[in-house]
Amino acid sequence: MNIRVLLTLWRREVSATFASLIGYVVMAAVLLLLGVSFVLIVDALREPSDIPVTELFYGSLFFWVILLLSTPIITMRTFAQERATGTYETLMTTPVSDPEVVLAKFAGSITFYACLWAPLLPCILVVRHYTSDPSALDWGTVASTYVGILSLGNLYVAIGLFASALTRNQIIAAIVGLALGVSLFLLSFAAPALAGRAPWSTSILKEFSLVEQMWEFARGVVDVRHLIFHSSLAAVFLFLTFKTIEARRWR
Amino acid sequence: METKPVIEVSRLTKRYGRVTAVDELSFTVGPREIVGFLGPNGAGKSTTMRILAGFLPASSGSARIAGFDVFHQSAEVRRRIGYMPENNPLPPDMRVREYLKFRARLKGLYGTDCRLRVDLVQELCGLKDMGRRIIGTLSKGYRQRVGLADALVHDPPLLILDEPTIGLDPNQIRSLRQLIKDLGQRHSVLLSSHILPEVEMTCTRVLIMHRGRVRAAGTTSDLQDAMSGGHQVVAEIEAPESDLRECWETMPEIASFNLAPASGNYIRCALTPVNGGDLRDRVYEETRVHGWRLRELTFSRHSLEDIFVHLTRAERTEE
Numbered sequence: 001m002n003i004r005v006l007l008t009l010w011r012r013e014v015s016a017t018f019a020s021l022i023g024y025v026v027m028a029a030v031l032l033l034l035g036v037s038f039v040l041i042v043d044a045l046r047e048p049s050d051i052p053v054t055e056l057f058y059g060s061l062f063f064w065v066i067l068l069l070s071t072p073i074i075t076m077r078t079f080a081q082e083r084a085t086g087t088y089e090t091l092m093t094t095p096v097s098d099p100e101v102v103l104a105k106f107a108g109s110i111t112f113y114a115c116l117w118a119p120l121l122p123c124i125l126v127v128r129h130y131t132s133d134p135s136a137l138d139w140g141t142v143a144s145t146y147v148g149i150l151s152l153g154n155l156y157v158a159i160g161l162f163a164s165a166l167t168r169n170q171i172i173a174a175i176v177g178l179a180l181g182v183s184l185f186l187l188s189f190a191a192p193a194l195a196g197r198a199p200w201s202t203s204i205l206k207e208f209s210l211v212e213q214m215w216e217f218a219r220g221v222v223d224v225r226h227l228i229f230h231s232s233l234a235a236v237f238l239f240l241t242f243k244t245i246e247a248r249r250w251r
Numbered sequence: 252m253e254t255k256p257v258i259e260v261s262r263l264t265k266r267y268g269r270v271t272a273v274d275e276l277s278f279t280v281g282p283r284e285i286v287g288f289l290g291p292n293g294a295g296k297s298t299t300m301r302i303l304a305g306f307l308p309a310s311s312g313s314a315r316i317a318g319f320d321v322f323h324q325s326a327e328v329r330r331r332i333g334y335m336p337e338n339n340p341l342p343p344d345m346r347v348r349e350y351l352k353f354r355a356r357l358k359g360l361y362g363t364d365c366r367l368r369v370d371l372v373q374e375l376c377g378l379k380d381m382g383r384r385i386i387g388t389l390s391k392g393y394r395q396r397v398g399l400a401d402a403l404v405h406d407p408p409l410l411i412l413d414e415p416t417i418g419l420d421p422n423q424i425r426s427l428r429q430l431i432k433d434l435g436q437r438h439s440v441l442l443s444s445h446i447l448p449e450v451e452m453t454c455t456r457v458l459i460m461h462r463g464r465v466r467a468a469g470t471t472s473d474l475q476d477a478m479s480g481g482h483q484v485v486a487e488i489e490a491p492e493s494d495l496r497e498c499w500e501t502m503p504e505i506a507s508f509n510l511a512p513a514s515g516n517y518i519r520c521a522l523t524p525v526n527g528g529d530l531r532d533r534v535y536e537e538t539r540v541h542g543w544r545l546r547e548l549t550f551s552r553h554s555l556e557d558i559f560v561h562l563t564r565a566e567r568t569e570e
């Protein structure tokens with residue numbers, strides 16, 4: 001693993017995303033959604049309550065729309081586009097290793113994903129400045145919300161990367177990534193649904209509930225178990241991506 | 252003088268499902284050789300090059316580059332080759348210099364080394380003033396040069412170029428040909444092409460591939476000698492056709508001949524000698540003895556194109 005090769009590939013990944021039209025479309029859409037949620041938060045704050053603003057934001061479900069839709073679109077080009085245009089061939093015939101390529105593409109997508117969430121911070125600052133009750137905006141809960149956003153982002157970017165490595169068609173990559181991501185998200189609702197029929201399964205499925213986990217992050221609870229769950233699942237998908245890439249060398 | 256072969260391919264086979272693209276291919280390329288890979292579409296040229304570049308694995312057989320196995324020591328091999336794939340894929344959103352620097356870094360050149368090598372290949376490939384141009388806006392000829400500059404940037408001992416001249420205009424082909432010839436002074440080059448005169452002029456050796464096998468290999472003149480007859484003598488003579496026919500039939504040195512009327516009262520005779528001898532003296536002697544008028548007497552070798560057509564079409568009619 002060569003750090004300089006990783007940095008070179010990462011820089012290329014980030015600049016390719018920022019140079020692409022789709023990058024700006026995603027940014028514009030996310031800004032719009034964040035803007036709408038901002039209006040809703042300001043609205044909700046007119047009445048005094050002791051719920052943290054981050055939880056209000058999370059409660060609006062915009063978080064899930066952004067996470068579920070943006071990550072497959074950010075990651076769909078990583079491998080699929082390079083394979084479609086043929087630059088994958090020139091990339092893989094340089095002395096770079098497969099793990100370097102996978103990690104650099106992962107880091108590049110995460111960088112872009114993190115940039116998408118940056119505008120949330122000024123929104124919160126504005127709310128904090130004008131609200132009558134600054135205690136609704138504790139820096140701790142803001143930080144823990146960002147930890148949750150990035151932790152779940154890691155997982156979803158890894159899923160999208162895997163989907164992109166499977167095909168040379170970007171649309172298929174996005175749809176497969178979306179399907180995998182949404183299925184994982186829907187597991188959160190499986191536990192309550194099965195509670196009556198299969199009580200033994202609820203205790204297991206409860207641990208897979210991304211909705212519950214993110215709720216805790218938004219309330220200011222950073223649970224290491226959740227972080228380990230997200231990062232180990234992300235590691236599994238990165239490993240699958242690596243194996244998919246490697247398998248191509250054997251074909 | 253180093254004489255170890257740069258490429259050693261032995262019994263290389265590649266199957267895609269039931270289709271055999273490359274069939275027990277064996278050949279070697281020595282240092283500072285420019286070898287041309289010729290063959291009709293689907294002959295297995297690109298597949299072979301991709302295997303050599305470490306992009307595809309072989310189904311069986313082995314290939315070594317500079318002594319390293321292309322599959323088991325892939326990274327070592329990739330460090331030693333400059334590969335330009337078919338259609339020369341480039342990212343359209345990057346600038347020329349940015350791209351070349353990116354590629355140089357991936358190939359292990361950093362800092363001053365990187366800058367100097369990129370300067371050098373830009374100069375070498377005529378891209379000196381194009382550094383700031385976005386690749387997507389370049390013409391085909393310039394893109395081809397960017398691909399070549401990329402292949403050269405880490406100064407590899409072996410260049411593998413898959414159809415480097417495709418889509419270029421005659422002037423560009425001419426300058427690229429000169430460039431490749433110059434490169435042959437220091438590097439080994441394996442290039443594939445459909446354009447036969449191209450290969451004839453640039454390459455020191457030719458491999459003709461057909462249906463995944465090498466049909467013929469050698470220098471252009473080796474191949475010409477190997478062809479039955481090797482060459483012909485063409486003469487345009489003013490004489491009655493029957494006399495000419497009789498004359499050539501009785502001459503023991505002639506294996507076969509072909510007569511065709513030409514302009515005026517002349518007849519164009521294409522004479523194939525029995526075992527590669529030169530017939531020009533004998534033909535002149537005949538015309539002098541008979542008092543015929545002679546206006547052309549040429550010694551013509553088979554062109555690479557004749558050889559290519561002969562080798563690849565004969566196969567086709569067999570099946």
